[in-house]
Amino acid sequence: MRPFDERYHTALEDPDVRTGLTAFQRGWRESRDAAIADLEAQEGRSFDELRQELAAIKDDVIANWDRYLDEFTANAEAAGAEVTRVATPGEANELITRICRDAGVDLMVKGKSMVSEEIGLNHHLEAAGITPVETDLGEWILQLAGETPSHLVMPAIHKRKERIAELFERVLEREFPPDDIDRMVKVARTELRERFLASGVGLSGTNALIAEGGSVMLVCNEGNNRMSVALPPVHIVTAGIEKMVPTYADAMKQVRLLGRSATAQPITVYTNFVTGPRPGQRQHILLIDNGRSAMAEDPEVAAALRCIRCGACANVCPPYGVVGGHAFGHVYTGAIGLVNTASHHGIEAAAGPQSLCVSCGACATVCPTDIPLPTQILEVRRKVVEARAPAPCDRATHLGIAAFGQRWLVDLGFRAAGIVTTPLRSDGVTKVPRWLAERPGLRERVGWRTPPAVPLRPARDRLKRGKLDEPPRLAAQPLAGRTVQLFLQCLSDRLAPDIPKAAAELLRAAGADVRLPREQHCCGLPAYDAGEQDAARAMVRQTIATLEGVDDVVTPASSCLAMLKHDAPHLLRDDLDDLERSQQLAGRTYDLISYLTAGPGRLPAGALDDGDATPVTVHRFCQASNTLERQDAIERFLRDVAGVEVVPLPEAEVCCGFGGSTSVRNPELAAGVLDRKLGCLDQTAAPILITDNPGCILHLRGGVHATGRQVEVLHLAEYLARRLPGAAVRQATA
Amino acid sequence: MVGDAGGQEAIISTPDGFRIAVEAASSRYLEVGDWDAVIAHLSGGAGAGDGPDRAPIALAPSLAAAQPDLVDRFSEAGFTVVVPDGDDPAAQVADVPVAVVRGELAVAETGSVLIAEHALGDRVVTMLCRRLVQVVDADTIVDRLEGAADWLRERRGKPGFASLMTGPSRTADIERSLTIGVQGPDEVEVVVLTATPGGVHEA
Ligand code: SF4
Numbered sequence: 001m002r003p004f005d006e007r008y009h010t011a012l013e014d015p016d017v018r019t020g021l022t023a024f025q026r027g028w029r030e031s032r033d034a035a036i037a038d039l040e041a042q043e044g045r046s047f048d049e050l051r052q053e054l055a056a057i058k059d060d061v062i063a064n065w066d067r068y069l070d071e072f073t074a075n076a077e078a079a080g081a082e083v084t085r086v087a088t089p090g091e092a093n094e095l096i097t098r099i100c101r102d103a104g105v106d107l108m109v110k111g112k113s114m115v116s117e118e119i120g121l122n123h124h125l126e127a128a129g130i131t132p133v134e135t136d137l138g139e140w141i142l143q144l145a146g147e148t149p150s151h152l153v154m155p156a157i158h159k160r161k162e163r164i165a166e167l168f169e170r171v172l173e174r175e176f177p178p179d180d181i182d183r184m185v186k187v188a189r190t191e192l193r194e195r196f197l198a199s200g201v202g203l204s205g206t207n208a209l210i211a212e213g214g215s216v217m218l219v220c221n222e223g224n225n226r227m228s229v230a231l232p233p234v235h236i237v238t239a240g241i242e243k244m245v246p247t248y249a250d251a252m253k254q255v256r257l258l259g260r261s262a263t264a265q266p267i268t269v270y271t272n273f274v275t276g277p278r279p280g281q282r283q284h285i286l287l288i289d290n291g292r293s294a295m296a297e298d299p300e301v302a303a304a305l306r307c308i309r310c311g312a313c314a315n316v317c318p319p320y321g322v323v324g325g326h327a328f329g330h331v332y333t334g335a336i337g338l339v340n341t342a343s344h345h346g347i348e349a350a351a352g353p354q355s356l357c358v359s360c361g362a363c364a365t366v367c368p369t370d371i372p373l374p375t376q377i378l379e380v381r382r383k384v385v386e387a388r389a390p391a392p393c394d395r396a397t398h399l400g401i402a403a404f405g406q407r408w409l410v411d412l413g414f415r416a417a418g419i420v421t422t423p424l425r426s427d428g429v430t431k432v433p434r435w436l437a438e439r440p441g442l443r444e445r446v447g448w449r450t451p452p453a454v455p456l457r458p459a460r461d462r463l464k465r466g467k468l469d470e471p472p473r474l475a476a477q478p479l480a481g482r483t484v485q486l487f488l489q490c491l492s493d494r495l496a497p498d499i500p501k502a503a504a505e506l507l508r509a510a511g512a513d514v515r516l517p518r519e520q521h522c523c524g525l526p527a528y529d530a531g532e533q534d535a536a537r538a539m540v541r542q543t544i545a546t547l548e549g550v551d552d553v554v555t556p557a558s559s560c561l562a563m564l565k566h567d568a569p570h571l572l573r574d575d576l577d578d579l580e581r582s583q584q585l586a587g588r589t590y591d592l593i594s595y596l597t598a599g600p601g602r603l604p605a606g607a608l609d610d611g612d613a614t615p616v617t618v619h620r621f622c623q624a625s626n627t628l629e630r631q632d633a634i635e636r637f638l639r640d641v642a643g644v645e646v647v648p649l650p651e652a653e654v655c656c657g658f659g660g661s662t663s664v665r666n667p668e669l670a671a672g673v674l675d676r677k678l679g680c681l682d683q684t685a686a687p688i689l690i691t692d693n694p695g696c697i698l699h700l701r702g703g704v705h706a707t708g709r710q711v712e713v714l715h716l717a718e719y720l721a722r723r724l725p726g727a728a729v730r731q732a733t734a
Numbered sequence: 735m736v737g738d739a740g741g742q743e744a745i746i747s748t749p750d751g752f753r754i755a756v757e758a759a760s761s762r763y764l765e766v767g768d769w770d771a772v773i774a775h776l777s778g779g780a781g782a783g784d785g786p787d788r789a790p791i792a793l794a795p796s797l798a799a800a801q802p803d804l805v806d807r808f809s810e811a812g813f814t815v816v817v818p819d820g821d822d823p824a825a826q827v828a829d830v831p832v833a834v835v836r837g838e839l840a841v842a843e844t845g846s847v848l849i850a851e852h853a854l855g856d857r858v859v860t861m862l863c864r865r866l867v868q869v870v871d872a873d874t875i876v877d878r879l880e881g882a883a884d885w886l887r888e889r890r891g892k893p894g895f896a897s898l899m900t901g902p903s904r905t906a907d908i909e910r911s912l913t914i915g916v917q918g919p920d921e922v923e924v925v926v927l928t929a930t931p932g933g934v935h936e937a
Pocket residue numbers: 152261306307308309310311312313314334335336366367368369370371373
């Protein structure tokens with residue numbers, strides 16, 4: 001496979017990839033959600049219950065692998081199959097070549113098999129003089145084009161119909177109008193039929209191995225897979241050993257979730273159960289390990305073995321929607337590819353795509369086997385950081401993270417930057433002069449996103465006691481008598497001080513005594529995100545120590561809440577004391593919206609209704625939806641408490657592309673994700689965009705500014721503070 | 735009409751559940767009394783032709799073996815009947831447009847018909863003919879996929895090839911645009927026989 005950087009840039013330069021994949025992701029999302037809702041109604045159980053049930057089945061297999069493999073082997077052999085366990089791709093390829101040679105075969109028809117891609121079978125066969133013919137339409141197109149699959153289920157989804165028509169015209173020497181998909185699809189029947197009948201060997205993958213019956217379950221829609229299996233005199237199965245399920249009933253549970261998660265079908269057209277060879281046929285089943293038993297031993301990634309290769313994790317992945325599977329992954333694509341590549345193809349192969357993940361968490365919400373993909377990706381990222389000789393940019397990241405751990409240094413740096421950039425500061429942004437903006441390194445970073453202004457004084461200075469005005473008072477005082485510690489968040493402290501300032505004002509207006517622990521710095525998220533877990537642990541410990549005591553902790557940054565609630569327990573899992581402290585802290589820490597709606601600061605309906613009815617729209621911070629399971633809380637709050645019209649934002653919960661380090665390391669990708677978000681924003685025509693994570697705000701503001709859009713991007717706190725009694729007067733005199 | 739799958743909850747077993755699922759999968763659904771009605775149905779309709787013009791029809795060898803009289807009955811109705819059981823069954827059905835197979839059971843939940851096709855002759859008819867007629871007894875319809883799992887489990891360890899078939903072959907591989915009729919049949923009819931109590935076939 002070509003080096004990652006090359007694949008990444010090729011993908012970025014192909015406009016078809018992004019257009020096609022965005023449309024595909026949108027279409028899939030809608031139909032998949034409907035299919036899952038139907039399933040929930042049919043079963044009378046939630047998606048979560050159903051996927052946990054399937055996960056438990058797979059976990060049992062992973063824990064008792066040898067037993068089930070033996071059971072399967074005995075049953076399959078009783079039915080006449082020859083079963084061989086192979087450890088490496090090399091062994092598998094050699095065995096398959098030998099089987100073909102022994103049968104005197106030089107043409108192989110192939111049903112879709114990701115494992116055969118995993119082991120690089122086609123190259124091996126060709127070198128041995130055996131011609132493999134892919135028979136799945138998508139795989140066949142790619143074989144004709146000399147490409148590899150970019151998706152687990154829809155291998156050619158990155159190709160637009162125009163390109164496929166050109167390809168067919170060239171290879172088949174016939175005319176193919178690009179709008180006649182029907183004709184392109186149907187040519188597969190005529191072109192491939194002869195091959196099925198002439199081939200001496202058919203190869204398939206498997207969707208499940210059923211231990212109790214020795215059966216291989218194969219699903220497909222086109223009918224090609226079953227023809228590859230059923231017609232030739234030799235049938236070879238390449239099966240990853242993780243495909244095992246104990247019983248047929250278990251397989252049916254997988255079927256229910258697989259079709260819906262893959263293509264939004266209740267079941268694929270064909271669900272075949274193949275037990276042994278037909279009369280006159282030989283069947284060879286290869287149970288392939290290639291790193292799987294080692295994965296099972298590693299608690300950080302073992303759950304990835306539950307994967308049923310449905311592709312859903314790619315279908316909701318915003319970066320995948322920009323660059324596709326040739327860049328986002330290796331042989332295996334999408335979120336699961338970022339995890340299992342390290343185990344099947346080595347750490348080097350896994351390293352490149354790591355920085356493309358924005359940690360939005362969307363994959364984990366749709367995975368039908370409930371794999372904690374975001375956590376696993378960060379574990380693999382840590383391993384990549386630890387295992388590799390660092391490239392210059394890795395070293396820079398490492399140093400940067402180490403420096404970021406020192407509060408005084410960060411403080412000093414930002415104050416200095418504030419002074420240096422004073423002449424460039426204008427209206428909340430830094431106006432980079434043209435000669436500078438066009439220099440490589442900056443060009444790809446500032447053109448599409450204007451950098452924020454660096455203020456002279458951080459929020460912590462502005463919120464000093466004695467510097468604050470007497471707050472306005474709301475009629476409702478739910479927080480009277482409560483002490484609230486404000487966790488500023490490192491980013492908004494220095495780059496968006498108005499956000500914590502507005503949050504403090506709001507909390508005080510509701511009666512709170514707001515405190516600002518001076519030692520506070522950073523929750524550790526940026527370090528965790530960069531795979532620098534030691535640094536992250538140090539920062540999270542420091543944060544815990546700083547915030548102990550006092551009633552409630554409130555932060556205007558939902559990302560810090562996700563870190564404290566979700567990631568800190570994972571990082572501190574080996575230290576029970578710290579783990580307990582982090583859990584206690586998480587229990588009394590709120591982001592602003594949860595504090596005002598579900599926490600002690602609950603405001604009554606109409607409390608912030610000042611009569612201003614300018615419509616707004618809301619971007620849902622991705623991790624709030626995906627990790628904190630918050631849904632339309634901000635929208636409801638704005639309607640009920642502020643009395644404002646909220647225009648629904650299409651794809652409201654899809655990541656905006658900030659993604660922490662992603663937008664620094666892969667700016668082109670972040671720009672692509674942002675572009676999709678801004679396109680959705682345009683559809684609402686709302687003049688104000690509200691969200692509640694400072695990173696998103698800086699990113700969205702920069703994008704709105706750079707594209708000349710006339711939309712005000714506000715943090716929820718800023719928007720609400722404007723609606724406090726007397727706010728207009730205060731703003732006018734400020 | 736809809737059978738009970740070993741005490742499974744009957745969420746799906748509305749009387750019409752199976753039909754609705756079959757049609758949702760883009761198959762045609764038909765309820766008839768017996769095989770005579772099946773033959774009459776296949777004899778009629780546009781393109782069926784008449785007498786000597788009638789298109790040939792393939793019967794799955796396992797069906798012909800279970801109900802030997804069917805070959806004669808189709809022949810009497812003017813069909814040239816092909817039962818692909820020779821050395822090269824694929825060649826035998828290469829130009830036969832219609833195939834008739836019998837389902838072991840059907841699943842209301844998904845609109846699937848479970849077809850056992852162990853021998854090569856049984857396989858080629860479901861794979862190579864363009865129009866596939868799946869005939870299934872009404873009292874073999876189970877509510878849920880677990881009913882099919884039970885059937886498979888009873889035969890576990892024995893060689894076999896059983897397929898849940900749900901609609902005509904299809905793909906969405908090009909720009910996720912759904913196309914019906916790809917490499918397998920492009921027309922599927924599910925015919926439910928209502929007059930065969932107890933699953934016993936007419937002799
Ligand atoms: S990780 Fe989950 S969502 Fe992704 S392909 Fe595997 S089963 Fe599907």
